[in-house]
Amino acid sequence: MREVYQEQLDKLADELAAMSTMVGNAMEQATTALLGADLSLAEQVIDDDMKVDEARARCEEHAFGLLALQAPxxxxxxxxxxxxHAAESLERMGDLALHVAKAARRRHPQPVLPEDVKTYFSQMGQVAVTLANRLNQILRTQDVQQARDLEVDDDEMDDLHRHLFTVVMGSEWSHGVSAAVDITLLGRFYERFADHAVSVARRIVYVVTGTMPNSDRP
Structure with missing residues (x-):
């Protein structure tokens, strides 16, 4: 019975890891759509978001089943x-990729991003995908050190977000208020994506050690 129970717990970890792959792919595709004004790719991300929602529902169903039947x-x-909690955060990461894709669709055929900020979003997209990929490994291995390191890796996203905000608010900004609002919101989506990845990693530390890491992050 214990072996079956452990298999069920392992299945939960695999489901979360699969979700991390899904949301990482979604953000990668959404970023590509954003940078290239690619409507078809944006539509694909929007359509595929339902799969992330369904994955969360399955994960929660299995978790509540264990609570009810096994009394862990x-x-x-x-x-x-x-x-x-992690499934909720991962679904939110998928929603943030969805917001990026919707922004690309909303402005099509016009590009959302002025040329002078595209590099920032390219880099933020790369960081976001890297965080999701690392999260996949953390969820499968429950490696506490890797989980703690992810919070350090998130600093790169914070730095990019701060620099982006400086550009938008700078005296040389010449793209108007509407573009500034779009850029500010998009930058926030990437920052929050990374914050949720950190939140999931902190949950793994809690699972293994019994102590939630001290942090002022959400």
Missing amino acids: VAGDLRTVISTI
């Missing part, structure tokens, strides 16, 4: 409860 305690209980 101690570390197992932390795993199940953290799975529910």
